[in-house]
Amino acid sequence: MPPSQADSVVLVTDSTAMLPSHVAAQRGIVVVPLQVVIGARSYEEGAPEATPQTIADALREWTPVSTSRPGPAVFLEAYQQAAQQGAESILSIHLSGEVSGTFESAQLAAREAGIPVLTVDTRQLGFATGYAVLTAADVLAAGGSAEDAAAAARTRAAATTSLFYVDTLEYLRRGGRIGAAAALIGSALAVKPLLALAEGRVSLREKVRTSSRALSRLEELAVEAAGDCSVDVAVAHLSAADRADVLVGRLAERLAVNLEGREVDLGEVGAVLGAHVGPGMVAVVVAPR
Template identity: 45%
Template sequence: MPDTAAVRVVTDSTACLPAPDGAAHADLWDGLGHGPLVVPLHVVTQDGTLREGVDVSPQDVAARIAGGERLTTSQPATAELSDAYRELVADGARSVVSVHLSGELSGTFAAAERAGHRAMIPVRAVDSRTAAMALGFAAVEAARCAAAGCDTEHVARRAREVAGSAEAVFLVDSLEHLRRGGRLSAPAAALGTALGVRPILGVRDGHVELVQRVRTRRAAVSRLVTIAVERARRATRPAVAVHHLGAPERAAEVADVLADRLGLQPVVTPVSAVLGAHVGPGALAVMVVDRGGHVHDLEPGGPW
Protein backbone atom coordinates (compact mmCIF):
# COMPACT_ATOMS: atom_id res chain seq x y z
CA MET A 1 0.00 0.00 0.00
CA PRO A 2 1.24 3.55 -0.69
CA ASP A 3 2.37 5.75 2.16
CA THR A 4 -0.61 8.09 2.64
CA ALA A 5 1.66 10.74 4.18
CA ALA A 6 4.16 10.69 1.29
CA VAL A 7 2.64 13.75 -0.41
CA ARG A 8 1.38 16.55 1.78
CA VAL A 9 -0.57 19.72 0.98
CA VAL A 10 0.12 23.25 2.19
CA THR A 11 -2.18 26.22 1.72
CA ASP A 12 -2.50 29.68 3.21
CA SER A 13 -4.89 31.32 5.64
CA THR A 14 -6.90 33.12 2.96
CA ALA A 15 -8.44 29.70 2.21
CA CYS A 16 -10.87 30.44 5.10
CA LEU A 17 -10.92 26.78 6.13
CA PRO A 18 -13.19 25.95 9.08
CA ALA A 19 -11.77 24.17 12.11
CA PRO A 20 -11.61 20.40 11.50
CA ASP A 21 -12.80 19.58 15.02
CA GLY A 22 -16.31 21.02 14.68
CA ALA A 23 -19.40 18.97 13.87
CA ALA A 24 -20.83 21.69 11.61
CA HIS A 25 -18.36 20.96 8.81
CA ALA A 26 -17.62 17.30 9.48
CA ASP A 27 -18.42 16.32 5.87
CA LEU A 28 -15.62 18.53 4.58
CA TRP A 29 -13.03 16.63 6.60
CA ASP A 30 -14.62 13.17 6.47
CA GLY A 31 -12.04 10.45 5.88
CA LEU A 32 -9.18 12.92 5.55
CA GLY A 33 -6.19 11.83 7.61
CA HIS A 34 -3.94 14.78 6.82
CA GLY A 35 -5.65 18.09 6.10
CA PRO A 36 -3.75 20.95 4.47
CA LEU A 37 -1.12 22.66 6.61
CA VAL A 38 -2.12 26.35 6.77
CA VAL A 39 0.51 29.12 6.63
CA PRO A 40 -0.76 32.52 7.87
CA LEU A 41 -0.63 35.75 5.91
CA HIS A 42 -0.16 39.03 7.78
CA VAL A 43 -2.29 42.04 8.63
CA VAL A 44 -0.24 45.21 9.12
CA THR A 45 -1.78 47.38 11.85
CA GLN A 46 -0.78 50.38 13.93
CA ASP A 47 0.32 47.85 16.56
CA GLY A 48 2.61 45.97 14.19
CA THR A 49 2.42 43.03 11.81
CA LEU A 50 0.02 40.34 12.99
CA ARG A 51 -0.44 36.77 11.70
CA GLU A 52 -4.02 36.05 10.78
CA GLY A 53 -5.56 33.17 12.66
CA VAL A 54 -2.82 33.50 15.29
CA ASP A 55 -2.55 37.14 16.39
CA VAL A 56 -5.58 38.68 14.67
CA SER A 57 -9.08 37.48 13.77
CA PRO A 58 -11.64 38.63 11.19
CA GLN A 59 -13.62 40.19 14.05
CA ASP A 60 -10.54 42.20 15.08
CA VAL A 61 -10.15 43.45 11.51
CA ALA A 62 -13.80 44.48 11.27
CA ALA A 63 -13.53 46.38 14.57
CA ARG A 64 -10.30 48.14 13.56
CA ILE A 65 -11.75 49.26 10.22
CA ALA A 66 -14.96 50.43 11.89
CA GLY A 67 -12.78 52.44 14.27
CA GLY A 68 -11.14 54.24 11.35
CA GLU A 69 -7.84 52.36 11.25
CA ARG A 70 -6.30 51.79 7.83
CA LEU A 71 -4.94 48.29 7.44
CA THR A 72 -2.60 46.76 4.92
CA THR A 73 -1.59 43.15 4.38
CA SER A 74 1.48 41.16 3.45
CA GLN A 75 2.37 37.68 2.28
CA PRO A 76 4.25 35.16 4.42
CA ALA A 77 8.01 35.46 4.30
CA THR A 78 9.77 32.83 2.24
CA ALA A 79 11.28 31.55 5.48
CA GLU A 80 7.82 30.91 6.95
CA LEU A 81 6.90 28.72 4.00
CA SER A 82 10.28 26.99 4.23
CA ASP A 83 9.54 26.26 7.89
CA ALA A 84 6.21 24.70 6.91
CA TYR A 85 7.89 22.43 4.37
CA ARG A 86 10.51 21.40 6.92
CA GLU A 87 7.76 20.58 9.40
CA LEU A 88 6.21 18.21 6.88
CA VAL A 89 9.57 16.62 6.10
CA ALA A 90 9.95 15.88 9.81
CA ASP A 91 6.48 14.32 9.71
CA GLY A 92 7.49 11.95 6.92
CA ALA A 93 6.50 13.85 3.77
CA ARG A 94 8.51 13.08 0.65
CA SER A 95 6.98 15.83 -1.50
CA VAL A 96 4.68 18.84 -1.05
CA VAL A 97 1.96 20.47 -3.13
CA SER A 98 1.62 24.10 -2.01
CA VAL A 99 -1.70 25.65 -3.12
CA HIS A 100 -2.21 29.39 -2.70
CA LEU A 101 -4.23 32.54 -3.21
CA SER A 102 -4.19 33.98 -6.73
CA GLY A 103 -0.80 35.33 -7.68
CA GLU A 104 -2.58 38.36 -9.15
CA LEU A 105 -3.77 39.30 -5.65
CA SER A 106 -0.80 38.34 -3.48
CA GLY A 107 2.88 37.43 -3.62
CA THR A 108 2.23 34.27 -1.59
CA PHE A 109 2.44 31.93 -4.59
CA ALA A 110 5.76 33.48 -5.64
CA ALA A 111 7.07 33.09 -2.08
CA ALA A 112 6.01 29.43 -2.15
CA GLU A 113 7.94 28.92 -5.37
CA ARG A 114 11.05 30.49 -3.83
CA ALA A 115 10.74 28.39 -0.70
CA GLY A 116 10.21 25.29 -2.82
CA HIS A 117 13.53 25.83 -4.61
CA ARG A 118 15.28 25.71 -1.24
CA ALA A 119 13.35 22.75 0.20
CA MET A 120 14.84 19.36 1.03
CA ILE A 121 12.10 17.60 -0.95
CA PRO A 122 10.25 18.35 -4.20
CA VAL A 123 7.67 21.14 -3.81
CA ARG A 124 5.06 21.86 -6.48
CA ALA A 125 3.56 25.34 -6.03
CA VAL A 126 0.06 25.85 -7.46
CA ASP A 127 -1.48 29.26 -8.19
CA SER A 128 -5.18 28.67 -7.56
CA ARG A 129 -6.16 31.87 -9.43
CA THR A 130 -8.90 32.28 -6.83
CA ALA A 131 -9.43 32.94 -3.11
CA ALA A 132 -11.33 32.06 0.08
CA MET A 133 -13.07 28.66 0.15
CA ALA A 134 -12.73 28.35 -3.62
CA LEU A 135 -9.04 27.95 -2.69
CA GLY A 136 -9.96 26.01 0.47
CA PHE A 137 -12.01 23.40 -1.39
CA ALA A 138 -9.16 22.95 -3.88
CA ALA A 139 -6.63 22.42 -1.08
CA VAL A 140 -8.88 19.95 0.76
CA GLU A 141 -9.59 17.93 -2.38
CA ALA A 142 -5.87 17.86 -3.16
CA ALA A 143 -5.18 16.65 0.39
CA ARG A 144 -7.81 13.94 -0.09
CA CYS A 145 -5.90 12.69 -3.15
CA ALA A 146 -2.65 12.79 -1.19
CA ALA A 147 -4.23 10.79 1.65
CA ALA A 148 -5.36 8.20 -0.92
CA GLY A 149 -1.73 7.71 -1.97
CA CYS A 150 -1.76 9.62 -5.26
CA ASP A 151 1.49 11.05 -6.62
CA THR A 152 2.56 14.69 -6.65
CA GLU A 153 1.43 15.39 -10.21
CA HIS A 154 -2.02 13.96 -9.52
CA VAL A 155 -2.40 15.99 -6.32
CA ALA A 156 -1.31 19.24 -8.00
CA ARG A 157 -3.58 18.55 -10.99
CA ARG A 158 -6.52 17.97 -8.66
CA ALA A 159 -5.91 21.31 -6.92
CA ARG A 160 -5.85 23.13 -10.26
CA GLU A 161 -8.95 21.29 -11.47
CA VAL A 162 -11.11 22.19 -8.48
CA ALA A 163 -9.84 25.77 -8.27
CA GLY A 164 -10.38 26.19 -12.00
CA SER A 165 -14.05 25.24 -11.64
CA ALA A 166 -14.74 27.99 -9.10
CA GLU A 167 -17.39 30.66 -9.18
CA ALA A 168 -16.36 33.24 -6.56
CA VAL A 169 -18.72 36.21 -6.23
CA PHE A 170 -19.14 38.77 -3.48
CA LEU A 171 -20.66 42.05 -2.33
CA VAL A 172 -19.05 44.83 -0.32
CA ASP A 173 -20.46 47.86 1.45
CA SER A 174 -17.67 50.04 0.04
CA LEU A 175 -15.28 49.56 -2.88
CA GLU A 176 -12.77 51.92 -1.27
CA HIS A 177 -10.86 49.18 0.58
CA LEU A 178 -10.33 47.19 -2.63
CA ARG A 179 -9.36 50.29 -4.59
CA ARG A 180 -6.96 51.56 -1.94
CA GLY A 181 -5.30 48.15 -1.66
CA GLY A 182 -4.81 47.92 -5.42
CA ARG A 183 -7.09 44.89 -5.82
CA LEU A 184 -9.61 46.78 -7.96
CA SER A 185 -8.74 49.37 -10.58
CA ALA A 186 -9.85 52.97 -10.03
CA PRO A 187 -12.01 52.95 -13.22
CA ALA A 188 -13.75 49.74 -12.14
CA ALA A 189 -14.30 51.17 -8.66
CA ALA A 190 -15.76 54.34 -10.14
CA LEU A 191 -18.03 52.34 -12.44
CA GLY A 192 -19.15 50.17 -9.55
CA THR A 193 -20.24 53.14 -7.46
CA ALA A 194 -21.85 55.17 -10.25
CA LEU A 195 -25.51 56.12 -9.96
CA GLY A 196 -25.90 54.55 -6.55
CA VAL A 197 -25.78 50.95 -7.80
CA ARG A 198 -24.72 47.91 -5.75
CA PRO A 199 -21.82 46.15 -7.48
CA ILE A 200 -21.46 42.37 -7.60
CA LEU A 201 -17.78 41.47 -7.81
CA GLY A 202 -16.04 38.25 -8.74
CA VAL A 203 -12.61 36.67 -8.82
CA ARG A 204 -12.12 35.83 -12.49
CA ASP A 205 -8.84 34.40 -13.79
CA GLY A 206 -7.12 35.60 -10.65
CA HIS A 207 -8.37 39.20 -10.76
CA VAL A 208 -11.16 41.00 -8.93
CA GLU A 209 -13.65 42.14 -11.56
CA LEU A 210 -16.98 43.93 -11.64
CA VAL A 211 -19.51 41.26 -12.62
CA GLN A 212 -22.81 43.09 -12.51
CA ARG A 213 -24.54 46.17 -11.09
CA VAL A 214 -27.95 46.14 -9.42
CA ARG A 215 -29.97 48.87 -7.72
CA THR A 216 -30.37 47.69 -4.12
CA ARG A 217 -28.56 45.50 -1.64
CA ARG A 218 -31.55 43.17 -1.43
CA ALA A 219 -31.44 42.71 -5.20
CA ALA A 220 -27.68 42.23 -5.05
CA VAL A 221 -27.95 39.46 -2.44
CA SER A 222 -30.68 37.81 -4.51
CA ARG A 223 -28.50 37.94 -7.60
CA LEU A 224 -25.53 36.56 -5.65
CA VAL A 225 -27.67 33.58 -4.66
CA THR A 226 -28.91 33.11 -8.23
CA ILE A 227 -25.36 33.09 -9.64
CA ALA A 228 -24.33 30.49 -7.08
CA VAL A 229 -27.37 28.29 -7.68
CA GLU A 230 -26.93 28.39 -11.46
CA ARG A 231 -23.26 27.40 -11.14
CA ALA A 232 -23.97 24.65 -8.62
CA ARG A 233 -26.69 23.15 -10.81
CA ARG A 234 -24.24 22.87 -13.69
CA ALA A 235 -21.77 21.02 -11.47
CA THR A 236 -21.46 17.26 -11.22
CA ARG A 237 -20.73 17.37 -7.48
CA PRO A 238 -20.90 20.93 -6.16
CA ALA A 239 -19.46 22.30 -2.94
CA VAL A 240 -20.62 25.69 -1.68
CA ALA A 241 -19.34 28.15 0.92
CA VAL A 242 -20.67 31.43 2.29
CA HIS A 243 -18.36 34.03 3.82
CA HIS A 244 -18.95 37.30 5.61
CA LEU A 245 -17.17 39.99 7.58
CA GLY A 246 -19.18 41.10 10.59
CA ALA A 247 -22.48 39.90 9.10
CA PRO A 248 -23.11 36.38 10.47
CA GLU A 249 -26.90 36.65 10.40
CA ARG A 250 -26.90 37.71 6.76
CA ALA A 251 -24.52 34.86 5.87
CA ALA A 252 -26.70 32.34 7.72
CA GLU A 253 -29.78 33.52 5.83
CA VAL A 254 -28.01 33.12 2.48
CA ALA A 255 -26.74 29.68 3.49
CA ASP A 256 -30.27 28.61 4.43
CA VAL A 257 -31.61 29.73 1.05
CA LEU A 258 -28.82 27.91 -0.78
CA ALA A 259 -29.37 24.76 1.30
CA ASP A 260 -33.07 24.82 0.48
CA ARG A 261 -32.56 25.37 -3.24
CA LEU A 262 -29.62 23.01 -3.72
CA GLY A 263 -30.22 20.28 -1.14
CA LEU A 264 -26.72 20.59 0.31
CA GLN A 265 -25.30 22.36 3.34
CA PRO A 266 -22.88 25.19 2.57
CA VAL A 267 -19.75 25.77 4.62
CA VAL A 268 -20.18 29.07 6.49
CA THR A 269 -17.12 30.93 7.81
CA PRO A 270 -15.98 34.51 8.27
CA VAL A 271 -13.80 35.76 5.46
CA SER A 272 -10.16 35.62 6.52
CA ALA A 273 -8.64 38.60 8.32
CA VAL A 274 -6.40 39.42 5.34
CA LEU A 275 -9.23 39.26 2.82
CA GLY A 276 -11.39 41.17 5.30
CA ALA A 277 -8.89 44.04 5.29
CA HIS A 278 -9.52 44.40 1.55
CA VAL A 279 -13.29 43.90 1.40
CA GLY A 280 -14.32 45.68 4.61
CA PRO A 281 -17.14 45.12 7.13
CA GLY A 282 -20.45 43.99 5.69
CA ALA A 283 -18.89 41.91 2.92
CA LEU A 284 -20.81 38.83 1.82
CA ALA A 285 -19.44 36.16 -0.52
CA VAL A 286 -20.48 32.86 -2.06
CA MET A 287 -18.02 30.31 -3.44
CA VAL A 288 -19.00 27.33 -5.61
CA VAL A 289 -16.70 24.62 -6.97
CA ASP A 290 -17.30 21.38 -8.83
CA ARG A 291 -15.62 18.41 -7.18
CA GLY A 292 -16.72 16.30 -10.16
CA GLY A 293 -16.71 12.53 -10.44
CA HIS A 294 -13.07 12.31 -9.43
CA VAL A 295 -11.30 8.95 -9.16
CA HIS A 296 -8.06 8.47 -7.23
CA ASP A 297 -6.22 6.70 -10.03
CA LEU A 298 -3.07 5.54 -8.27
CA GLU A 299 -0.17 5.76 -10.68
CA PRO A 300 2.86 3.50 -10.38
CA GLY A 301 6.29 4.87 -9.64
CA GLY A 302 6.04 6.35 -6.16
CA PRO A 303 4.86 9.67 -4.73
CA TRP A 304 7.08 11.92 -6.86
Protein backbone atom coordinates in the same frame (compact mmCIF):
# COMPACT_ATOMS: atom_id res chain seq x y z
CA MET B 1 2.24 15.89 12.50
CA PRO B 2 4.01 13.10 10.57
CA PRO B 3 2.87 12.72 6.97
CA SER B 4 0.23 10.07 6.38
CA GLN B 5 -0.45 10.53 2.67
CA ALA B 6 0.74 8.22 -0.08
CA ASP B 7 4.49 8.39 -0.74
CA SER B 8 4.87 10.74 2.23
CA VAL B 9 3.53 13.80 0.41
CA VAL B 10 2.78 16.67 2.79
CA LEU B 11 0.15 19.20 1.81
CA VAL B 12 0.78 22.88 2.59
CA THR B 13 -1.57 25.82 2.16
CA ASP B 14 -2.04 29.30 3.60
CA SER B 15 -4.39 30.82 6.15
CA THR B 16 -6.67 32.46 3.58
CA ALA B 17 -7.99 29.02 2.54
CA MET B 18 -10.42 29.13 5.49
CA LEU B 19 -9.74 25.55 6.55
CA PRO B 20 -10.99 24.94 10.09
CA SER B 21 -8.05 24.08 12.34
CA HIS B 22 -9.50 20.69 13.23
CA VAL B 23 -9.88 19.80 9.53
CA ALA B 24 -6.30 20.80 8.77
CA ALA B 25 -5.04 18.77 11.73
CA GLN B 26 -7.14 15.74 10.83
CA ARG B 27 -5.93 15.79 7.21
CA GLY B 28 -2.31 16.56 8.09
CA ILE B 29 -2.38 19.87 6.20
CA VAL B 30 0.22 22.48 7.15
CA VAL B 31 -1.22 26.01 7.19
CA VAL B 32 1.18 28.95 6.78
CA PRO B 33 -0.29 32.22 8.11
CA LEU B 34 -0.32 35.53 6.29
CA GLN B 35 0.23 38.73 8.26
CA VAL B 36 -2.18 41.55 9.05
CA VAL B 37 -1.03 44.96 10.29
CA ILE B 38 -3.48 46.90 12.48
CA GLY B 39 -2.24 50.36 13.25
CA ALA B 40 1.45 49.86 13.99
CA ARG B 41 1.26 46.23 15.09
CA SER B 42 1.67 43.13 12.94
CA TYR B 43 -0.06 39.83 13.73
CA GLU B 44 -0.29 36.40 12.18
CA GLU B 45 -3.71 35.69 10.76
CA GLY B 46 -5.64 33.73 13.35
CA ALA B 47 -3.97 35.40 16.33
CA PRO B 48 -6.33 36.44 19.14
CA GLU B 49 -5.51 40.09 18.41
CA ALA B 50 -6.52 39.77 14.76
CA THR B 51 -10.02 38.34 14.72
CA PRO B 52 -12.54 39.15 11.97
CA GLN B 53 -14.38 41.39 14.45
CA THR B 54 -11.15 43.24 15.29
CA ILE B 55 -10.58 43.91 11.60
CA ALA B 56 -14.15 45.02 10.98
CA ASP B 57 -14.00 47.42 13.93
CA ALA B 58 -10.63 48.81 12.85
CA LEU B 59 -11.88 49.45 9.33
CA ARG B 60 -15.01 51.18 10.57
CA GLU B 61 -12.87 53.38 12.81
CA TRP B 62 -10.47 54.20 9.94
CA THR B 63 -7.57 52.60 11.77
CA PRO B 64 -4.88 51.79 9.17
CA VAL B 65 -5.07 48.12 8.22
CA SER B 66 -2.81 46.35 5.74
CA THR B 67 -1.70 42.81 4.97
CA SER B 68 1.50 41.10 3.91
CA ARG B 69 2.49 37.74 2.54
CA PRO B 70 4.63 35.21 4.37
CA GLY B 71 8.23 35.61 3.24
CA PRO B 72 10.03 32.77 1.45
CA ALA B 73 11.89 31.99 4.68
CA VAL B 74 8.59 31.18 6.40
CA PHE B 75 7.66 28.69 3.70
CA LEU B 76 11.16 27.24 3.67
CA GLU B 77 10.92 26.59 7.41
CA ALA B 78 7.59 24.81 6.91
CA TYR B 79 8.98 22.70 4.06
CA GLN B 80 12.14 21.77 5.96
CA GLN B 81 10.18 20.85 9.06
CA ALA B 82 7.97 18.57 6.97
CA ALA B 83 11.08 16.97 5.49
CA GLN B 84 12.54 16.41 8.94
CA GLN B 85 9.32 14.63 9.92
CA GLY B 86 9.62 12.24 6.99
CA ALA B 87 8.07 14.02 4.02
CA GLU B 88 9.55 12.90 0.70
CA SER B 89 7.78 15.63 -1.27
CA ILE B 90 5.46 18.58 -0.71
CA LEU B 91 2.40 19.93 -2.50
CA SER B 92 1.89 23.64 -1.71
CA ILE B 93 -1.49 25.12 -2.77
CA HIS B 94 -2.30 28.81 -2.40
CA LEU B 95 -4.52 31.79 -3.10
CA SER B 96 -4.34 33.64 -6.39
CA GLY B 97 -0.94 35.03 -7.28
CA GLU B 98 -2.76 37.91 -8.97
CA VAL B 99 -3.84 39.35 -5.63
CA SER B 100 -1.07 38.23 -3.26
CA GLY B 101 2.64 37.49 -3.35
CA THR B 102 2.10 34.37 -1.23
CA PHE B 103 2.39 31.99 -4.17
CA GLU B 104 5.62 33.67 -5.27
CA SER B 105 7.06 33.19 -1.77
CA ALA B 106 6.16 29.50 -1.94
CA GLN B 107 7.85 29.19 -5.34
CA LEU B 108 11.03 30.84 -4.10
CA ALA B 109 11.16 28.63 -1.02
CA ALA B 110 10.55 25.51 -3.14
CA ARG B 111 13.91 26.03 -4.86
CA GLU B 112 15.76 25.73 -1.55
CA ALA B 113 13.69 23.06 0.18
CA GLY B 114 15.96 20.08 -0.40
CA ILE B 115 13.02 17.85 -1.37
CA PRO B 116 10.65 18.20 -4.34
CA VAL B 117 8.00 20.89 -3.82
CA LEU B 118 5.16 21.24 -6.29
CA THR B 119 3.40 24.63 -6.08
CA VAL B 120 -0.14 25.38 -7.25
CA ASP B 121 -1.73 28.80 -7.80
CA THR B 122 -5.47 28.18 -7.47
CA ARG B 123 -6.28 31.64 -8.89
CA GLN B 124 -9.00 31.63 -6.24
CA LEU B 125 -9.62 32.98 -2.73
CA GLY B 126 -11.07 31.80 0.57
CA PHE B 127 -13.36 28.77 0.51
CA ALA B 128 -12.58 28.21 -3.19
CA THR B 129 -8.90 27.70 -2.38
CA GLY B 130 -9.89 25.49 0.55
CA TYR B 131 -11.99 23.23 -1.66
CA ALA B 132 -9.04 22.80 -4.02
CA VAL B 133 -6.81 21.89 -1.09
CA LEU B 134 -9.27 19.31 0.23
CA THR B 135 -9.64 17.81 -3.24
CA ALA B 136 -5.86 17.37 -3.35
CA ALA B 137 -5.97 15.77 0.11
CA ASP B 138 -8.59 13.30 -1.11
CA VAL B 139 -6.41 12.31 -4.08
CA LEU B 140 -3.38 11.80 -1.84
CA ALA B 141 -5.42 9.80 0.68
CA ALA B 142 -6.57 7.54 -2.15
CA GLY B 143 -2.95 6.81 -3.08
CA GLY B 144 -2.52 9.37 -5.85
CA SER B 145 0.76 11.15 -6.51
CA ALA B 146 1.57 14.78 -5.81
CA GLU B 147 1.19 15.45 -9.54
CA ASP B 148 -2.24 13.79 -9.57
CA ALA B 149 -3.33 15.82 -6.56
CA ALA B 150 -2.02 19.07 -8.05
CA ALA B 151 -3.92 18.44 -11.29
CA ALA B 152 -7.11 17.71 -9.37
CA ALA B 153 -6.71 20.90 -7.32
CA ARG B 154 -6.19 23.01 -10.44
CA THR B 155 -9.20 21.43 -12.16
CA ARG B 156 -11.46 21.99 -9.15
CA ALA B 157 -10.34 25.58 -8.71
CA ALA B 158 -10.81 26.37 -12.41
CA ALA B 159 -14.37 25.03 -12.30
CA THR B 160 -15.29 26.98 -9.16
CA THR B 161 -17.37 30.16 -9.24
CA SER B 162 -16.58 32.82 -6.64
CA LEU B 163 -18.92 35.80 -6.32
CA PHE B 164 -19.15 38.48 -3.69
CA TYR B 165 -20.91 41.64 -2.67
CA VAL B 166 -19.31 44.54 -0.82
CA ASP B 167 -20.99 47.53 0.77
CA THR B 168 -18.26 49.78 -0.62
CA LEU B 169 -15.31 49.47 -2.98
CA GLU B 170 -13.23 51.70 -0.72
CA TYR B 171 -11.36 48.88 1.01
CA LEU B 172 -10.55 47.09 -2.25
CA ARG B 173 -9.42 50.42 -3.71
CA ARG B 174 -7.12 51.09 -0.76
CA GLY B 175 -5.43 47.74 -1.20
CA GLY B 176 -5.10 48.07 -4.97
CA ARG B 177 -7.22 44.95 -5.54
CA ILE B 178 -9.90 46.23 -7.91
CA GLY B 179 -8.05 47.44 -11.01
CA ALA B 180 -10.49 47.82 -13.86
CA ALA B 181 -13.51 47.47 -11.60
CA ALA B 182 -12.80 50.87 -10.10
CA ALA B 183 -12.94 52.52 -13.50
CA LEU B 184 -16.15 50.69 -14.40
CA ILE B 185 -17.87 51.73 -11.21
CA GLY B 186 -16.53 55.28 -11.54
CA SER B 187 -18.18 57.71 -9.19
CA ALA B 188 -21.58 56.01 -9.13
CA LEU B 189 -21.70 55.92 -5.34
CA ALA B 190 -25.29 54.71 -5.26
CA VAL B 191 -24.37 51.54 -7.15
CA LYS B 192 -23.88 48.29 -5.24
CA PRO B 193 -21.23 46.16 -6.97
CA LEU B 194 -21.32 42.41 -7.45
CA LEU B 195 -17.78 41.16 -7.97
CA ALA B 196 -16.27 37.92 -9.19
CA LEU B 197 -12.92 36.18 -9.42
CA ALA B 198 -11.95 36.00 -13.10
CA GLU B 199 -8.52 34.78 -14.19
CA GLY B 200 -7.41 35.15 -10.59
CA ARG B 201 -8.37 38.82 -10.34
CA VAL B 202 -11.27 40.70 -8.79
CA SER B 203 -13.57 41.93 -11.56
CA LEU B 204 -16.95 43.59 -11.77
CA ARG B 205 -19.75 41.13 -12.49
CA GLU B 206 -22.83 43.35 -12.22
CA LYS B 207 -24.09 46.61 -10.78
CA VAL B 208 -27.30 46.75 -8.78
CA ARG B 209 -29.05 49.50 -6.88
CA THR B 210 -29.60 48.06 -3.42
CA SER B 211 -27.95 45.64 -1.03
CA SER B 212 -31.08 43.46 -0.94
CA ARG B 213 -31.04 43.23 -4.73
CA ALA B 214 -27.35 42.34 -4.62
CA LEU B 215 -27.99 39.44 -2.26
CA SER B 216 -30.86 38.20 -4.43
CA ARG B 217 -28.57 38.27 -7.45
CA LEU B 218 -25.88 36.36 -5.54
CA GLU B 219 -28.46 33.66 -4.92
CA GLU B 220 -29.56 33.55 -8.57
CA LEU B 221 -26.00 33.50 -9.90
CA ALA B 222 -25.05 30.70 -7.50
CA VAL B 223 -28.01 28.60 -8.67
CA GLU B 224 -27.02 29.24 -12.29
CA ALA B 225 -23.41 28.25 -11.56
CA ALA B 226 -24.51 24.98 -9.96
CA GLY B 227 -26.63 23.94 -12.93
CA ASP B 228 -27.26 20.20 -12.74
CA CYS B 229 -23.89 19.42 -11.13
CA SER B 230 -23.07 17.90 -7.79
CA VAL B 231 -21.50 20.82 -5.93
CA ASP B 232 -20.09 22.09 -2.69
CA VAL B 233 -21.44 25.51 -1.76
CA ALA B 234 -20.08 27.99 0.76
CA VAL B 235 -21.14 31.38 2.02
CA ALA B 236 -18.57 33.69 3.59
CA HIS B 237 -19.01 37.09 5.20
CA LEU B 238 -17.38 39.77 7.28
CA SER B 239 -19.50 41.20 10.08
CA ALA B 240 -22.67 40.32 8.15
CA ALA B 241 -23.92 37.17 9.86
CA ASP B 242 -27.60 37.91 9.33
CA ARG B 243 -27.20 38.41 5.60
CA ALA B 244 -25.07 35.28 5.34
CA ASP B 245 -27.56 33.16 7.31
CA VAL B 246 -30.39 34.16 4.99
CA LEU B 247 -28.34 33.28 1.92
CA VAL B 248 -27.32 29.92 3.40
CA GLY B 249 -30.95 29.04 4.01
CA ARG B 250 -32.03 30.02 0.51
CA LEU B 251 -29.20 28.12 -1.18
CA ALA B 252 -29.69 25.03 0.98
CA GLU B 253 -33.30 24.95 -0.16
CA ARG B 254 -32.76 25.69 -3.84
CA LEU B 255 -29.65 23.53 -4.29
CA ALA B 256 -30.72 20.56 -2.15
CA VAL B 257 -30.45 18.16 -5.10
CA ASN B 258 -27.00 19.45 -6.07
CA LEU B 259 -25.75 19.23 -2.48
CA GLU B 260 -26.77 15.57 -2.13
CA GLY B 261 -27.22 15.83 1.61
CA ARG B 262 -24.22 18.08 2.30
CA GLU B 263 -24.69 21.36 4.14
CA VAL B 264 -23.88 24.78 2.77
CA ASP B 265 -20.59 25.73 4.41
CA LEU B 266 -20.63 29.00 6.31
CA GLY B 267 -17.75 31.02 7.69
CA GLU B 268 -16.47 34.48 8.46
CA VAL B 269 -13.44 35.46 6.41
CA GLY B 270 -10.20 35.87 8.27
CA ALA B 271 -8.35 39.10 8.95
CA VAL B 272 -6.40 39.17 5.69
CA LEU B 273 -9.29 38.83 3.25
CA GLY B 274 -11.47 40.90 5.57
CA ALA B 275 -9.02 43.79 5.44
CA HIS B 276 -9.59 44.10 1.69
CA VAL B 277 -13.35 43.59 1.43
CA GLY B 278 -14.58 45.39 4.53
CA PRO B 279 -17.51 44.79 6.88
CA GLY B 280 -20.78 43.88 5.20
CA MET B 281 -19.19 41.65 2.57
CA VAL B 282 -21.03 38.48 1.60
CA ALA B 283 -19.56 35.91 -0.77
CA VAL B 284 -20.80 32.68 -2.30
CA VAL B 285 -18.64 29.90 -3.72
CA VAL B 286 -19.96 27.12 -5.93
CA ALA B 287 -17.48 24.29 -6.51
CA PRO B 288 -18.48 21.37 -8.76
CA ARG B 289 -17.35 18.05 -7.33
